[in-house]
Amino acid sequence: xxxxxxxxxxxxxxxxxxxxxxxxxxxxxxxxxxxxxxxxxxxxxxxxxxxxxxxxxxxxxxxxxxxxxxxxxxxxxxxxxxxxxxxxxxxxxxxxxxxxxxxxxxxxxxxxxxxxxxxxxxxxxxxxxxxxxxxxxxxxxxxxxxxxxxxxxxxxxxxxxxxxxxxxxxxxxxxxxxxxxxxxxxxxxxxxxxxxxxxxxxxxxxxxxxxxxxxxxxxxxxxxxxxxxxxxxxxxxxxxxxxxxxxxxxxxxxxxxxxxxxxxxxxxxxxxxxxxxxxxxxxxxxxxxxxxxxxxxxxxxxxxxxxxxxxxxxxxxxxxxxxxxxxxxxxxxxxxxxxxxxxxxxxxxxxxxxxxxxxxxxxxxxxxxxxxxxxxxxxxxxxxxxxxxxxxxxxxxxxxxxxxxxxxxxxxxxxxxxxxxxxxxxxxxxxxxxxxxxxxxxxxxxxxxxxx
Amino acid sequence: xxxxxxxxxxxxxxxxxxxxxxxxxxxxxxxxxxxxxxxxxxxxxxxxxxxxxxxxxxxxxxxxxxxxxxxxxxxxxxxxxxxxxxxxxxxxxxxxxxxxxxxxxxxxxxxxxxxxxxxxxxxxxxxxxxxxxxxxxxxxxxxxxxxxxxxxxxxxxxxxxxxxxxxxxxxxxxxxxxxxxxxxxxxxxxxxxxxxxxxxxxxxxxxxxxxxxxxxxxxxxxxxxxxxxxxxxxxxxxxxxxxxxxxxxxxxxxxxxxxxxxxxxxxxxxxxxxxxxxxxxxxxxxxxxxxxxxxxxxxxxxxxxxxxxxxxxxxxxxxxxxxxxxxxxxxxxxxxxxxxxxxxxxxxxxxxxxxxxxxxxxxxxxxxxxxxxxxxxxxxxxxxxxxxxxxxxxxxxxxxxxxxxxxxxxxxxxxxxxxxxxxxxxxxxxxxxxxxxxxxxxxxxxxxxxxxxxxxxxxxxxxxxx
Numbered sequence: 001x002x003x004x005x006x007x008x009x010x011x012x013x014x015x016x017x018x019x020x021x022x023x024x025x026x027x028x029x030x031x032x033x034x035x036x037x038x039x040x041x042x043x044x045x046x047x048x049x050x051x052x053x054x055x056x057x058x059x060x061x062x063x064x065x066x067x068x069x070x071x072x073x074x075x076x077x078x079x080x081x082x083x084x085x086x087x088x089x090x091x092x093x094x095x096x097x098x099x100x101x102x103x104x105x106x107x108x109x110x111x112x113x114x115x116x117x118x119x120x121x122x123x124x125x126x127x128x129x130x131x132x133x134x135x136x137x138x139x140x141x142x143x144x145x146x147x148x149x150x151x152x153x154x155x156x157x158x159x160x161x162x163x164x165x166x167x168x169x170x171x172x173x174x175x176x177x178x179x180x181x182x183x184x185x186x187x188x189x190x191x192x193x194x195x196x197x198x199x200x201x202x203x204x205x206x207x208x209x210x211x212x213x214x215x216x217x218x219x220x221x222x223x224x225x226x227x228x229x230x231x232x233x234x235x236x237x238x239x240x241x242x243x244x245x246x247x248x249x250x251x252x253x254x255x256x257x258x259x260x261x262x263x264x265x266x267x268x269x270x271x272x273x274x275x276x277x278x279x280x281x282x283x284x285x286x287x288x289x290x291x292x293x294x295x296x297x298x299x300x301x302x303x304x305x306x307x308x309x310x311x312x313x314x315x316x317x318x319x320x321x322x323x324x325x326x327x328x329x330x331x332x333x334x335x336x337x338x339x340x341x342x343x344x345x346x347x348x349x350x351x352x353x354x355x356x357x358x359x360x361x362x363x364x365x366x367x368x369x370x371x372x373x374x375x376x377x378x379x380x381x382x383x384x385x386x387x388x389x390x391x392x393x394x395x396x397x398x399x400x401x402x403x404x405x406x407x408x409x410x411x412x413x414x415x416x417x418x419x420x421x422x423x424x425x426x427x428x429x430x431x432x433x434x435x436x437x438x439x440x441x442x443x444x445x446x447x448x449x450x451x452x
Numbered sequence: 453x454x455x456x457x458x459x460x461x462x463x464x465x466x467x468x469x470x471x472x473x474x475x476x477x478x479x480x481x482x483x484x485x486x487x488x489x490x491x492x493x494x495x496x497x498x499x500x501x502x503x504x505x506x507x508x509x510x511x512x513x514x515x516x517x518x519x520x521x522x523x524x525x526x527x528x529x530x531x532x533x534x535x536x537x538x539x540x541x542x543x544x545x546x547x548x549x550x551x552x553x554x555x556x557x558x559x560x561x562x563x564x565x566x567x568x569x570x571x572x573x574x575x576x577x578x579x580x581x582x583x584x585x586x587x588x589x590x591x592x593x594x595x596x597x598x599x600x601x602x603x604x605x606x607x608x609x610x611x612x613x614x615x616x617x618x619x620x621x622x623x624x625x626x627x628x629x630x631x632x633x634x635x636x637x638x639x640x641x642x643x644x645x646x647x648x649x650x651x652x653x654x655x656x657x658x659x660x661x662x663x664x665x666x667x668x669x670x671x672x673x674x675x676x677x678x679x680x681x682x683x684x685x686x687x688x689x690x691x692x693x694x695x696x697x698x699x700x701x702x703x704x705x706x707x708x709x710x711x712x713x714x715x716x717x718x719x720x721x722x723x724x725x726x727x728x729x730x731x732x733x734x735x736x737x738x739x740x741x742x743x744x745x746x747x748x749x750x751x752x753x754x755x756x757x758x759x760x761x762x763x764x765x766x767x768x769x770x771x772x773x774x775x776x777x778x779x780x781x782x783x784x785x786x787x788x789x790x791x792x793x794x795x796x797x798x799x800x801x802x803x804x805x806x807x808x809x810x811x812x813x814x815x816x817x818x819x820x821x822x823x824x825x826x827x828x829x830x831x832x833x834x835x836x837x838x839x840x841x842x843x844x845x846x847x848x849x850x851x852x853x854x855x856x857x858x859x860x861x862x863x864x865x866x867x868x869x870x871x872x873x874x875x876x877x878x879x880x881x882x883x884x885x886x887x888x889x890x891x892x893x894x895x896x897x898x899x900x901x902x903x904x905x906x907x908x909x910x911x912x913x914x915x916x917x918x
Contacts, residue, residue: 030518048517051855092777100841102848121851148780148787151810155787159737164630220855264734266629267622298571299550299562309559312618315626335626367567374569378586380518381688381857 030380032390032400035224037231043216044390044400045227048383052122054220055384056132056230057391061215062325063114063208065186066245071196073188075109077150078204082107084145086134091145094131103128105135111182112325113395114208119384122221129234136209137237141198154190168269168333168436171261171448176252176273176432182327210242211235217390220383250327251275254432260444261436268341268437272348273331274430277421279323279396285409286417287321287330287425292368293360293418294351295319295332300367302351307334313344330425342441349428356426359419373407496853496878497860500692504699506708507680509868512695513687513860521688522858523595524584525603526865528683529676531656532578532649532798533714538668540656543576544620545669549583550574551612553605558612561598568594578650579798580869586858589689593698600702603682606673613666621662624655632732633739633910639728640908644743648719648799680708683868687861716799719745722904729909739910740819741806746793746899748801750871756895757795758883760803763892765842766834767791767805778825779807785818786810798870803899806908815909826900833893846884 033045043056067074083098083105085091098105104119105128116136120128160166170185177183188196214235218227252275277287288296295303295318307317317334332352336344360368380386393402435442500512531542552558565572570587572595585595628634638653645651655661684703686695747756767774768791779786786807795801805826809818854860867877 050515050517051851053852053855092781099845100848102845102851119852121848144781148784152787154811155737155808159633161736162631162633162734265631266625297566299559300566305559308615308619310615312615313622315619315623335622335630337622337625367563371566371569374588374591375566375571375586376569377518377520377588378569378571378857381515381520381522382855382859384855 030386030403032403033224034400035218035227035231037228037236039232039236041211041214041216041231041235043218043227043231044394045217045222045224046219046386046390047223048219048386049221051383052221053383054120054122054125054128054218054222055382055387056118056120056216056218056234057115057384057387058117058214058216058235059113059115059391059395060209060242061113061213061395062244062246063213063242064110064112065184066181066247067184067186067188067192070192071188071200072184072192073153073186074196074200074204075114075208076187077146077153077193077196078201079107079109079114080149080153081141081146081201082135082139082205084149085140085142086131087138087140089134090140091142094135097127097131101127101131103131105132107135109186111186115391117384117388125222125226125230126233129230133234133237136205136234139201139205141201143198146198146201150193150196153187154193157185157187157190164263164265164267164269164436165335167261167263168271168434171259171436172271172273172331172432172434175254175257175259175434176329177250177327178253180250180327181247182250182324206239207243210239212241213244214238215391215394217387217394219386219390247326252327252329252432255430256432257446258433258442258444259435259446259448260439260442261434261448262438263436265437266337267335268338268344268435268439268442269333269335270341270345270348270433270435271331271333272345272352272431272433273322273329274425274427274432276321276328276330276425277323278325278328281328283417283421283424284323286413286421288372289365289368289410289413290355290360290418290422290425291319291321291330292372293364294355296321297368297371300371302355303332303334303348306347306351307336307344311343311347313337313340313347317344317348338438339440341435341437341439345433345435345439345442349431352426352428352431355422356428357423359415359422362415365413365415365418369410369413372410376406496850496880497864498878499860499864499874501874502692502696504679504704506704506706508682508684508699508703510684510692510695510699511686511864511868511874512690512692513685513864514689514691515687515854515857515860516689517857519589519689520586520857521589521592521686521690522584522586522861523592523599524582524685524687524861524865525599526580526582526683526685526869527677528580528681528714528869529672530577530579530581531652531654532716533676534649534652534672538660538664538672539652540620540654540661541664541668541672542581543655544617544661544664545672546574546576546581546583547616547620548608548613548669549602549606551616552607553601554607555601555605556598561602564598565595570595576654578654580866582865582869584858584861592686592690592695593702596698596702600706603677603679603703604706606670606677608666608670610666613669617661617664620655621658624658624661627655628653632730632734633737635732636728636730636739636908636910639730640741640743640906643726643728644745644802644906645719645800646722647717649716650797650799675712678709678711679703679706681711683865685861685865685868688857714798719800725903726906727909728906729911731911731913733913735910735912737808738815738912739806739808739908740815740822741804741908742822742905743908744803744899744902744905746801746803747795748797748799748870749795749867749876750797751799752795754895754898756891756898757801759887759891759895760793760795760801760899762839762842762846762884762887763834763896764791764793764803765846766838766892767829774829775805775807775822775825779818779821780810783821784810785813785821789822796866796870796872815911819907830897830901834889834896836889839887839889839892843885843887847881850881
């Protein structure tokens, strides 16, 4: 059903005498089946019996890190304590059961969703599903394991106080989104974590895990019938509805600011960005092409060419689109020796301006399209990565036909589209820039004393 | 220390590179990379293999889930094969391999791969250097032609070499010099190996990197890069029968050349404990670790390599296993603890253990407790029940190994480049399944019972609760 057609003609093939004649192959199809369980729970499935592995991925939308003030880190602490004992099983027994059944169960609190991930062997699926259900419906939150996990989160936060990349990321987002959950470190602080009680954890589970905002996908060695049974077993006991804390829409702040956080590091870390496009924006594909050419395309991007290849100023420089449910950014970053930070930053800003002024060339447009369409199936190499890709498609509300349509959406982008979106999004004068290190050749608008 | 793998660009935004790194490096807290398996019988990846007339070995791991392939060329040469004085040249050459041939302009290689919907990168370790692309299966011959081209026809100029030298120096700053926790890893390695080149960082020492030249790179290339010193590994939607004519048309056209023997110096007998203490104001989270030289798969006269993997599973395999249970859960002395073993090396392997103290716990107490656990292990040994549980978990988890495009190619390439055979890899489940408690205890004594270990301490400056 959903087939990625392998592109027919090779584009732009260099001076190498290469025959691209390969034995004729039909592109293997990936078929997505919509499964509805006897209990009415829906999931998308890619059935594949080549390896005896089953992957399930799910999300509670809108249940991410929107923690109450003073209890920052709550959702993340839930994610890391759900598997520390459930029902009759204490932490050690629960972990033993997971390991003995070769089950991998994980939870994660993102900005906009709380996600779960289960990987199981075909013959142990029932057992794996029972453990996952218990974790979501009967977590124990015993004091000892909760304290242990809390200490481990605090240790991670403490360690990152000396990590210039983490310091830059935090300063950037808390400046862009002050007074909004998007600007808050979602793992919290030692103080806020210390205030979270077992009742808070239980309250989160009871209010946030509802079938009304559940999205589920699966892949691997499981039939639709077996998946239907597993879905009811896994999610049937959850409440039908949950309490949604709706976040306000927000625009990034800090336009035109250049913040410096001095640190005794060998390099300066640079992060800069401004408002971008949401996934639902009609210009998403044009922005995707723009980003690929600017800094998303690895060695072939303009940033990489100008900052690394030509001048050797960095090992890595990049850009990316950061779409969220209630905001969006386009961001670029890199690191360079302190003495040349001013030069690297100036080049990055010049590339930002060049894209804003002129967009992309026809050749860059064509190359971006063949990459963006051709590389998509590369991410489907494992059962879990197939299920994860489907979950993203569901969460982005792109429809079950999307995988077959995606190439068309990308190929429809014109150079004028990219010019328009680049002009709309990129304005070097309004960039928020964050520098961590001891940069030469930069005049910050503000120097920040210490990492919060 | 685990063998560092240096990819050509940062892994942060590259899933493929990240997978590769995790596949080969034993990170603290992450279970050892298994050489992996399916059931306690022969067969893990079920590879097909043949050898070209010029001596190049070819391995195919069919996986027909989607019409894509991972294509890797592994050279049996790494930083440990460098001459003294040019540390980092293996890795520098890896970067320069993207800088053009007689027919391809500098940078064109990656551009062409990307235009064709593919992703490419490369990495260097002590014992091997590998180049890889993920592409649609109908682009396989394209990347094979280009990879074969640069195996024989690299053309370098100072104009491309000079900025790239700055790039690797920035890479070193980014990887090693920005954080004290990265710096101590390098120092520990340099202390553990006093003579063998495993003590020299793969990326090189900074004063030597700054002096590397185009001629150094060309000499290394001409010495080591030849089809008879390379392994082709292709995983994905292709069979050996389909691949063979492509391999003959591309790599098969390159004549074999004489390649030096891998002659590595050996370590002198060392009977002293060593201690490396790094104090730095940037240390927020103190850490202790200890390393021993251990057998590798290839140099394992005592037959300990499989037993040590079982030992690592018993000690480190999960949150209910020995070290975590006692030091973190019960005694609350540490927030994390690890134990890892890396047997995938041409020469010696390494065993590493360590811990991060819980808040307010003095380093001395953690250290004492960690060594106490290891002493208890050596005194009392592990039980048959512990071994049986560990074996069962390792074999069950190994069923996931085939569920990947790049993972199997990575595992087989690293194994072959460090002297294992396909048969060794395919026999992994049976060999793990045969390990007894007695063997685990003998292996533990053979490695952990030695006094020639190195202890590393990462601490804040004196007086700042160090």
